Amino acid sequence: MSEDTMYFFWDLGQYLLNGLTQGSIYALIALGYTMVYGIIKLINFAHGEFYMIGGFIGYYCIMGGMPLYMAFPVAMLGSGVIAVIVEKIVYRPIRSAGRIPALITALGTSLFFQYTGQLIIGADSKAFPTAIEQKMWFFGEIMISNIQVIILVTTFILMIFLWWLVNRTRIGKAMKATSYNHDAAELMGIDTNKIISFTFFVGASMAGAAGVLVGMYYSTVEPMMGLIPGLKAFIAAVLGGIGIIPGAVIGGLTLGVAENLVVGFWESTYRDGIAFLILILILLVKPAGILGKNRKEKV
Amino acid sequence: MSTPILEVKAITMRFGGLTAVDNFNLSINKSDLVGVIGPNGAGKTTIFNMITGIYEPTEGDIHLNGKSISGERPAFITQQGIARTFQNIRLFKDLSVLDNIRLAGHFRADYGLFASIFRTKKYHSEEKRIKEESIEFLKIFGLQDKQELLAKNLPYGEQRRLEIARALATKPDVLLLDEPAAGMNPNETKELTELIRWVRDKFQIAILLIEHDMRLVMDVCEEIYVVDHGELIAQGQPKEIQNDPKVIEAYLGTEQA
Amino acid sequence: MLELLLHLTILSGINIILAVSLNLINGICGQFSLGHAGFWAVGAYSAAAFTVYAQLPVPPEVNLIIGCFIGFIAASVAGLIIGVPCLRLRGDYLAIATLGFGEIIRIIIMNTDSIGGPRGFSGIPKISNIFWVYLFVAITIIIIANIMRGTHGRAIISIREDEIAADSMGIYTFKYKTMAFVIGAGFAGTAGSLYAHYTQFLHPNGFTFMMSVIILLMVILGGLGSITGSIVGAIILTLLPEVLRLMGETISEWRMVIYSVLLITLMLLRPGGIFGKHEFNPLKYFKKKGEVA
Numbered sequence: 001m002s003e004d005t006m007y008f009f010w011d012l013g014q015y016l017l018n019g020l021t022q023g024s025i026y027a028l029i030a031l032g033y034t035m036v037y038g039i040i041k042l043i044n045f046a047h048g049e050f051y052m053i054g055g056f057i058g059y060y061c062i063m064g065g066m067p068l069y070m071a072f073p074v075a076m077l078g079s080g081v082i083a084v085i086v087e088k089i090v091y092r093p094i095r096s097a098g099r100i101p102a103l104i105t106a107l108g109t110s111l112f113f114q115y116t117g118q119l120i121i122g123a124d125s126k127a128f129p130t131a132i133e134q135k136m137w138f139f140g141e142i143m144i145s146n147i148q149v150i151i152l153v154t155t156f157i158l159m160i161f162l163w164w165l166v167n168r169t170r171i172g173k174a175m176k177a178t179s180y181n182h183d184a185a186e187l188m189g190i191d192t193n194k195i196i197s198f199t200f201f202v203g204a205s206m207a208g209a210a211g212v213l214v215g216m217y218y219s220t221v222e223p224m225m226g227l228i229p230g231l232k233a234f235i236a237a238v239l240g241g242i243g244i245i246p247g248a249v250i251g252g253l254t255l256g257v258a259e260n261l262v263v264g265f266w267e268s269t270y271r272d273g274i275a276f277l278i279l280i281l282i283l284l285v286k287p288a289g290i291l292g293k294n295r296k297e298k299v
Numbered sequence: 300m301s302t303p304i305l306e307v308k309a310i311t312m313r314f315g316g317l318t319a320v321d322n323f324n325l326s327i328n329k330s331d332l333v334g335v336i337g338p339n340g341a342g343k344t345t346i347f348n349m350i351t352g353i354y355e356p357t358e359g360d361i362h363l364n365g366k367s368i369s370g371e372r373p374a375f376i377t378q379q380g381i382a383r384t385f386q387n388i389r390l391f392k393d394l395s396v397l398d399n400i401r402l403a404g405h406f407r408a409d410y411g412l413f414a415s416i417f418r419t420k421k422y423h424s425e426e427k428r429i430k431e432e433s434i435e436f437l438k439i440f441g442l443q444d445k446q447e448l449l450a451k452n453l454p455y456g457e458q459r460r461l462e463i464a465r466a467l468a469t470k471p472d473v474l475l476l477d478e479p480a481a482g483m484n485p486n487e488t489k490e491l492t493e494l495i496r497w498v499r500d501k502f503q504i505a506i507l508l509i510e511h512d513m514r515l516v517m518d519v520c521e522e523i524y525v526v527d528h529g530e531l532i533a534q535g536q537p538k539e540i541q542n543d544p545k546v547i548e549a550y551l552g553t554e555q556a
Numbered sequence: 557m558l559e560l561l562l563h564l565t566i567l568s569g570i571n572i573i574l575a576v577s578l579n580l581i582n583g584i585c586g587q588f589s590l591g592h593a594g595f596w597a598v599g600a601y602s603a604a605a606f607t608v609y610a611q612l613p614v615p616p617e618v619n620l621i622i623g624c625f626i627g628f629i630a631a632s633v634a635g636l637i638i639g640v641p642c643l644r645l646r647g648d649y650l651a652i653a654t655l656g657f658g659e660i661i662r663i664i665i666m667n668t669d670s671i672g673g674p675r676g677f678s679g680i681p682k683i684s685n686i687f688w689v690y691l692f693v694a695i696t697i698i699i700i701a702n703i704m705r706g707t708h709g710r711a712i713i714s715i716r717e718d719e720i721a722a723d724s725m726g727i728y729t730f731k732y733k734t735m736a737f738v739i740g741a742g743f744a745g746t747a748g749s750l751y752a753h754y755t756q757f758l759h760p761n762g763f764t765f766m767m768s769v770i771i772l773l774m775v776i777l778g779g780l781g782s783i784t785g786s787i788v789g790a791i792i793l794t795l796l797p798e799v800l801r802l803m804g805e806t807i808s809e810w811r812m813v814i815y816s817v818l819l820i821t822l823m824l825l826r827p828g829g830i831f832g833k834h835e836f837n838p839l840k841y842f843k844k845k846g847e848v849a
Contacts, residue, residue, distance in 0.1 A: 043648050093824055100588055101827045103648050104776065107769060108819030115812035234652065269674075273663040276656035283653050284641045351724065377726035389724075391717035393833060394710075401707075402714050406726040408707040412735070415706030416699050422706060429707065469726055 010141035015264040016257060021148045021217070023256020024155035028210035029233030030240070030248035031162060032203025038243035039179045039199045041099060045106040046086065047207060048230015049113035054079040054208025055221040056121065059128055068131040072212055079208025080201040087200040092193070110230070117223030125222035128215035151213045158209060159249060165202065166245060175199055179243070207233075228272060235279040241289025250290055254278075302365055303328050304505050305350070305381070305473045310359030310369070312345050312529075319345040321529045322359070327473060327505045332495070334508045334520035338549065342529040343509045344386070347477055350507075351383050352376040364472065378406050382471035384462045386478040392451035396442055396461060399450050400433040403468035433468065439501070440464040456487050463498065473505045474498070480512045488512065492519050517541065525549070562686060564794060566754060569689035570747050571790035573696045575774040576783055577743035580700055582772065583780035583833070584709075585736035586716025587643060588651045591658030592744055592771045597763035598634045598661060599627030599745025601671050604680045604752040616683040624692060624749040631745020632738045634661070639737035643730065658768055666760045676759035677752075684753035692750060696743050701783060703739070712736045716781070773819055779829030788830065 029051050036044045057078040061071035086109060094105045135146040166172040177185040178195045186192050215221045236255045240247025255275055262274045303326040312320040320342040327333050337343050348354045350361055352373040361369040368376050391399050408429060414422040437443040440460055466474055480488045492515055499506050510516045516523060517537045525533040525540060527549040533540055540546055578592045603623035611619050642653045671677045703709045711732045714722040722729050752758055774793045778785025801808040
């Protein structure tokens, strides 16, 4: 093998690794998108803001001297609680008004958190405190940091937990029942409002976890940080098949890898473009996503 | 014998592994009044959706006036002469009664976008024609006093009537009525029965009716097709159908049980 | 002060064109688009590219008119390219796809060096003024209102009301959705041309997703489906930031927060907007008062 091809493969390996790291962040956020969409058919635009909030809670906790293993669950809990409050105050009253008013409301909620965040915290980005000393390992020419390892491992654990929660617990069954048919679930004695709140809580705490991980990875947090990853996570959810939990993971990883390949082998300014391009391609070719089934509207 | 207006030839519809309609045949002559009945989920609506172009049959063919229309778009099929109403009334709720009817004349309006931007002579004459024709229709159906009302503000029975009027305003050869008696009380159903007969006599068109209300179908139809599990199990005049043991088993039997 | 007033009047005019044209797509046809800023950008950049690189030796006003025409054509072609694949999607999926396209347009501009790329496009001649802006406001409103009252407009409205029923009336719904989308995009392009030749400088960051949301807010504020509503909505949201600025620095900083709260409360209390689907007709009110008196 010539040296050039060798380097090509080292580069490829590096981009794949970075892509998987980035992608698992997208996947964590996408899980919440997909769960909320699955249960109330709402594209929760504000979901990216729960991720931002998680990042900031983590930031303040660690700044306040809290160790990482405590700051992490606190951030998850905080994001989750805020999501539950938002659902109760804003989304619940609008739920019956149809999908477009709900979508606009979600848009408004998203703007509200972004700009309130800018006013309260300041628009400039904050340096995320180093909770752990960064270490690097090399596998040939491929560089991997301990933070990347933490991100991959944490994501993996959280996904296993979520899988267990949805498939192996009573509340998971109730979530599935509610997403299939609200009224029927209600008739079976399931308190659907409670289930929806719980879904928001779980989804947002996943996003909160992603916020802290990203803070550690890029060493910064800022109030607008939720906008683009939020949109991309949504794209990841659509890509995998919105409403389908494993789809969010597949979509997130695919998107992360695709982006890093584009940035690595082509032009970094197209990083954000590729995500939207993928979105449009998937919507045109298979709107139901990789794992979804196409359905026809009933007359 | 003349060629039938609408001829459904051995249509089959499969959704994945499920056969919703299997090898169904039907033919209607001018000014026939035909009913398709069957228990819920028997495949009636699927047959309707194939005739109106919402689904393309997996197998078989549908001919209107001797021309194949299967697989064409719904709007095209309407323009060729099949109009329909919907089980759960689909009016343009926030438009006036008059506009609901005017929309049926849309595909015959003979002026372009530029004519409407520049208000040409053609625009004015065509708009006048469409309006006059629409008002004629409203008069026939006794709705002319309500032309300015929003469709959603009409009482239920009149909404049904407006929907039938709107379908007829496309000047079809065949009118398809999808469970028109759904949600009606016995009195309203009786009025509807008369309305259907009257429409047939007045417009001299073929009417195909889907219903699971047996009384209405027995009352009004001259020829009845009975489907169950996607298959035709009986065909004939109301009297014959009523006494057919297969029908009683599939349909009346379950209803009486 | 007078200068500011003139500035705001011109911006209001441009925003009226944007809001009315988006209303044709979102409110009148019921196809929810979130990418209007993209069409605005296409119009602005293509018209500006024309006057900067290919100006004809004619009076500047004629160049402006040609620019507006080019803006219209370029944006409506973009509308056609985006609309044909996207309009097969429904509701929230369409919203997201148009959002995606809007961003792609911006990213393409960002990466095109000849029109300034990330530096912004400068050196555009200042040839648009209050007269030309309001001439095009009038043209836009008249054309869209005339279309609405004809059979094509009724077909477009019927899609919003019930697409399946419209289909069953023999209306080619896809054709009319595309028509509304292309015309709406085209007028956004005209607005872009007027804007470019007024501000003399364009930057990709002026056409973000946030701008699409603000245009949408104008439409929703006035009422989805009401042209007069969009006009009022556009004026209110053009003046609001200035009014907030007069009320002090801190309140002005809260502008976007106020917008977001406005959007949410509007949805919760009056999802149809101020005028709903109806047109505001001042003459009608005078008549009614006359009858009472």
